[in-house]
Structure formats: structure tokens, C-alpha cells
Amino acid sequence: MMRKQWFLWVCMFVVCCLTTPAGVFAAEQQPAVDQDKIIADNTAIITTHPYNVVAHYQRGKAYFAKKEFDLALQDYNRAIAITMLNRGYLYEKQGLDDKAIEQYTLAIANDPTYEEAYDHRGFMYNKTGRPNLALIDCGKALEINPKFTPGYLNKGTAYEKLHLTREAIETYSGLLANAPLEDVKHREVAKRRILALGGTI
DSSP states (O other), X not given: OHHHHHHHHHHHHHHHHHHSOHHXXXXXXXXXXXXXXXXXXXXXXXXXXXXXXXXXHHHHHHHHHTTOHHHHHHHHHHHHHHHHHHHHHHHHXXXXXXXXXXXXXXXXXXXXXXXXXXXXXXXXXXXXXXXHHHHHHHHHHHHHOTTOHHHHHHHHHHHHHTTOHHHHHHHHHHHHHHSOTTOHHHHHHHHHHHHHTTOOO
């Protein structure tokens, strides 16, 4: 009788092993993924390279795994917006102005906090003779990030196109007040424009 019960127990164990999904054992054997470390590592990358698509995507996946869905969505949207911006820039270089503006608009739709997308669209509005729209976009870019120096240049250009000299000088002066000293390129452009418009530094 004991041998029969033992045999039945062995059979049941074998059946259980055969019917248990292999992935269950594999999952139990795999080390746990440290989502917090992934978030920290990619945040460090984004801090120095804010337009790194992969870093935003990887951090978004980690937030998703932690069920922090709002943060995951922010990173996914930024990754998409950066891709749209790059596509817009490509069209811009090809001289396809309307397509470039369309891509910048899509970038803004995916991430309304993306200052560079507003600034690029503002640049294109200046280029295509719509400085009033450029003022709106560049103003939005600077509202999001007052340290974003290209926004001052494109906003100043829009004022110049509208023959608003005083406002243009004030905008270029705003760049000098907000741009770091090491941003020599943008600072020099602003200084040249101020002097060309009759202002003083």
C-alpha cells in the first residue's frame, strides 16, 4: 500500500512539472530588475543630454514597470517629440518648410513643454514671413525655459521683421542677462544685433 501511494505521489509530481509553464521557473530564477537604478542611470544621461531619445524611452519603461504611469507617459511623449523634432529639422534642411512646420507642430502636440520644438517652429515662421506667429512660439519657448538662448535670437528676429526696434533690443539684452558666459556664440550674435539696431551694451 505504501509503495502504491509513493508511486502515485511521484506520478503527480511529474505531471505537475510537465504542465507548469517553463517561464514560471525561468522567471523565478532571473534576478530582479532594479528599476530605480535604471531610472537613476537614465536621469543622469538626460541631465547632460536632454534630447537623448533612448534614455527617455528606457526611463519611461522603468516608470511603467513601477506603475508610475504619468511619469512613464511624460518620457514616452518626450521621446516621440524629439523624434518629430529631428524629422522636422531634416525637412527644414531639405527646404520643405511646410513639412518641417508640421513635424514641429506634432512634436509640440506630443510634449507641450518642449521648448526647442516651439523655437524651431518659430524660426520657420520667421523664415516664411510670419513673424507674429514666431513671437508667440518663441515667447512660449522662453516661458518654459528662460535660459533657452536660441529663443531670444528668434524672438528678436521676429521683432526686427516687424520693425519693433526697441522690443528687439530688449529681447537681445534679455539673452545677455540669461545666457551663461560660456555661451559665447549666442552672446556675440546678440551683442552685434544690439549695436546694429543702435542700442548700447
